[in-house]
Amino acid sequence: MIAALRTLGPSADPQPAELMHWRIRLDNDAVIFRARFQDGDLTTANLRQFLANVFSVSAAQITANTSSVTFLSRPSPVVTMTFAAVQRMRFVLFGGLSATVQQSNDEVIAYLISNAAAWGDA
Secondary structure, X not given: OHHHHXXXXXXXXXXXXXXXXXXXXXXXXXXXXXXXXXXXXXXHHHHHHHHHHHHOOOHHHEEEEEEEEEOOOOEEEEXXXXXXXXXXXXXXXXXXXXXXXXHHHXXXXXXXXXXXXXXXXX
């Protein structure tokens, strides 16, 4: 799954910091990706279709529930994907689509600090 998700980020960029970077949670059940994503790739509909393609199922079989959480100062959309009545995956867009790189980084750092036991040192 990590390899599939990595394809959402750019394959080339003159600024290396904009390429895909990731951090896996200590229990290997979650990962945080950071890259200069295309906003269109991060819509609920496109994420549903992406998962449908990865798992060879119909996008109609995947439902999405959207909520929001604030880790520091900006709301972060949370999209929870459900398949066969089981919540399978959650996407968090730290700081939201309109966040600057710094704002998004601030939100993810606040998240990591408040969840340090699960992720290791922030």
